[in-house]
Every structure is written in structure tokens, then in C-alpha cells.
Amino acid sequence: MNDAVDSEExxxxxxxxxxxxxxxxxxxxxxxxxxxxxxGQAAAEAAAALGFHANAPSFQEDGEPVLDRTKTLPxxxxxxGDVLELVxxxxxx
Amino acid sequence: MVPVDVTRAVLAxxxxxxxxxxxxxxWSVNEDLETLTVTARTSHPADQQPLxxxxxxxxxxxxxxxxxxxxxxSGEPSRTANPAPGAIYGQASIFHPxxxxxxxxxxxxxxxxGGPHGNWGTASGWMSVREGTQxxxxxxxxxxxxxxxxxxxxxxx
Numbered sequence: 037m038n039d040a041v042d043s044e045e046x047x048x049x050x051x052x053x054x055x056x057x058x059x060x061x062x063x064x065x066x067x068x069x070x071x072x073x074x075x076g077q078a079a080a081e082a083a084a085a086l087g088f089h090a091n092a093p094s095f096q097e098d099g100e101p102v103l104d105r106t107k108t109l110p111x112x113x114x115x116x117g118d119v120l121e122l123v124x125x126x127x128x129x
Numbered sequence: 130m131v132p133v134d135v136t137r138a139v140l141a142x143x144x145x146x147x148x149x150x151x152x153x154x155x156w157s158v159n160e161d162l163e164t165l166t167v168t169a170r171t172s173h174p175a176d177q178q179p180l181x182x183x184x185x186x187x188x189x190x191x192x193x194x195x196x197x198x199x200x201x202x203s204g205e206p207s208r209t210a211n212p213a214p215g216a217i218y219g220q221a222s223i224f225h226p227x228x229x230x231x232x233x234x235x236x237x238x239x240x241x242x243g244g245p246h247g248n249w250g251t252a253s254g255w256m257s258v259r260e261g262t263q264x265x266x267x268x269x270x271x272x273x274x275x276x277x278x279x280x281x282x283x284x285x286x
Contacts, residue, residue: 057150057153059146059150059266059268059269059271059272060143060146060150060266060268060269061146061149062145062146062149088269089263089264089265089266089269090262090263091259091261091262091263092218092262096276098153098154101279102276102279105218121153121154121272123272123273123275123276124262124263124264124269124272124273124276125217125218125276126220126261126262126263127216127217127218127219127220127221127222127223127261127262128214128217128220128221128222128223128224128225128230128231128232128261128262128277129221129231129232129233129238129246129260129261
């Protein structure tokens with residue numbers, strides 16, 4: 037997301053800024069997502085950026101259940117400043 | 130076969146990320162680069178009893194690791210040390226009712242390792258299998274176990 041657009045959209049409340057960790061990386065990275073994205077869409081975007089392999093990427097906060105991939109970020113409880121871990125909510129075989 | 134020194138170096142290179150992940154998720158992970166084993170410890174969320182998972186990495190990354198759940202008291206692999214399978218959002222668990230991890234990144238899942246998946250070809254093709262949960266690095270494998278563990282109702286009997 038363009039930085040200027042990012043800032044403008046964040047000021048008007050249409051985006052959410054979070055820190056995302058992937059299992060294979062030591063450090064997290066900040067992401068700004070549009071609030072109309074589903075958890076699955078945002079997690080897929082973060083997974084691609086961070087090189088995380090997943091069939092069904094989702095997020096999880098420490099000690100909380102895996103977020104429902106079909107919900108929008110706000111509906112799933114994602115707020116500004118949250119720290120999220122990428123997880124693969126794909127099944128076994 | 131991958132030379133032991135190559136596997137040792139590859140495994141060592143992944144461990145910083147593994148330890149960072151483990152710290153974030155409150156797991157304990159120890160590696161033994163001489164024996165090429167990684168041992169991860171946590172507790173089962175169903176009853177808070179200790180869960181021990183050991184990976185044997187000979188041949189890694191040409192081959193996926195051999196993962197085994199270990200009895201926390203005896204230190205030996207045990208059927209009852211395996212988490213019971215629980216569906217994850219309507220999908221199957223990676224915890225197989227026969228007592229192994231059923232995923233492309235688990236050597237025991239392949240027919241040549243005694244598992245059910247002759248349809249995946251040989252274990253050496255593990256990173257090209259697209260079915261089911263994906264994991265191409267040790268931290269990703271432990272993360273998948275951690276995720277599925279949250280849907281496990283208890284232990285295999």
C-alpha cells in the first residue's frame with residue numbers, strides 16, 4: 037500500500053495497522069490492511085510477503101483461537117497495534 | 130543421501146527462527162546437531178499434560194523429518210503420547226489415529242515410511258506435495274503442530 041494513501045486511509049479509519057510474525061522469521065513486520073479484507077485475504081497477503089507456506093493462511097494472537105478466515109479483520113477482533121502470528125489453518129490428509 | 134555435515138548446517142541455520150517462534154508460543158525446543166534431532170516440548174491444551182515431539186532429521190532437506198511423539202516419563206515413542214485428532218474447521222487433523230503426523234512434511238506419512246500415502250510418491254518429493262497443510266521449514270512444521278493441537282480433544286488411547 038502506498039505510504040501517502042496508507043496514512044490517509046489510516047487517518048480516516050479504513051485501515052488497520054498490525055505487526056505480523058511468520059514461523060520461519062525472527063522479526064515481525066508491520067502491515068497496513070484495509071478493514072474490508074477478510075482474515076484469509078489479509079493473511080494470504082502477509083504470507084506471500086513473508087514467504088510463509090500455507091494452504092489456508094490465517095492469523096492467531098497469543099493465547100487466542102485461530103481467527104476465522106471468512107470474517108473481516110474488524111469482525112474477527114483485529115485492532116490497531118495487534119501482534120499477529122501467521123498460521124496455516126489447512127487440514128491434514 | 131545428503132552428507133551429514135550438510136544436513137547439520139541446514140538444520141543449524143533454521144534454529145534461530147525456530148527458537149524465536151518457540152519463545153513467542155511458549156514452547157521449549159532443543160536441538161542436538163550431533164544426532165540431528167530436534168525435541169519440542171509444550172503442554173496439551175486439553176489437560177495441560179506435557180507433550181513431547183521429537184524430529185529426526187537425517188537426510189534433511191532431501192527428506193522430510195521423521196516426527197515421533199515421546200512419552201514424557203519414559204522418553205520413548207508411545208502411541209498414547211500422540212494427540213488425538215480433532216477436526217480443524219471441518220478439515221481432517223494432521224494427527225493420524227494410528228499415531229503419526231499425516232502431512233507431506235512427515236516421513237511417516239509416506240508409503241515407504243509405513244504410512245498410507247503411496248499417492249504422494251517418494252518422500253524425497255515432499256516439498257512438491259500440495260495437499261493439506263504446508264510446511265517447508267522446521268518452524269513452520271512446529272507451527273502446524275501447534276495449530277492442530279488446539280483442536281485436539283485429548284490423547285490417543
